[in-house]
Amino acid sequence: MDISAKVTKLEGREPLMGLATVNFGNVVKIGSISIRKNREGNLYIKMPSYKTNQVDENGKDVYKDVAFPASKEAAAQIKQAALDEYFGRSAEKQGRDYDFAELEKDAVNPFDLGEEAEVSSPAKEKKEHTSIKDRLKDGEAKKNAKLAEKADKVKPSKAKEVLAV
Numbered sequence: 001m002d003i004s005a006k007v008t009k010l011e012g013r014e015p016l017m018g019l020a021t022v023n024f025g026n027v028v029k030i031g032s033i034s035i036r037k038n039r040e041g042n043l044y045i046k047m048p049s050y051k052t053n054q055v056d057e058n059g060k061d062v063y064k065d066v067a068f069p070a071s072k073e074a075a076a077q078i079k080q081a082a083l084d085e086y087f088g089r090s091a092e093k094q095g096r097d098y099d100f101a102e103l104e105k106d107a108v109n110p111f112d113l114g115e116e117a118e119v120s121s122p123a124k125e126k127k128e129h130t131s132i133k134d135r136l137k138d139g140e141a142k143k144n145a146k147l148a149e150k151a152d153k154v155k156p157s158k159a160k161e162v163l164a165v
Contacts, residue, residue, distance in 0.1 A: 002024075004085075005020050005085040016035075018034075018086055019031075035083070045083070047067055048067060049064055052064055
């Protein structure tokens with residue numbers, strides 16, 4: 001399958017190095033693929049995702065992928081196309097059609113979760129979110145408490161002026 005990519009390089013926004021749009025044989029196009037730099041300085045890609053209303057057991061927001069490769073081979077092809085374009089080595093310049101047979105066997109797959117990774121499941125407990133009404137009531141209560149605290153802290157000089165009048 002002919003896979004091509006277009007990349008917009010971003011400077012001064014590390015670890016985000018660029019954004020890619022990958023076109024699969026003029027049939028499917030996936031945009032907002034992030035090209036990122038890890039702590040070791042290696043580039044990897046991150047598929048587009050959206051923030052859910054869920055949080056994990058550590059209190060961090062949960063993100064879900066919008067699109068993802070169906071296999072390791074497809075992930076490697078997407079990565080290769082995006083990084084080739086990022087470094088200016090497009091498939092047309094090399095006369096290259098990305099083929100599964102060309103993939104390196106020892107290539108690092110950024111989408112491989114490995115054995116250590118824990119995949120979230122709906123069966124896991126989720127933190128309960130308070131309703132908007134409850135949050136508004138809490139906010140009003142905090143605001144009123146601050147106002148009452150400020151009223152209790154009247155400066156002595158002001159109090160003498162008020163009593164003198």
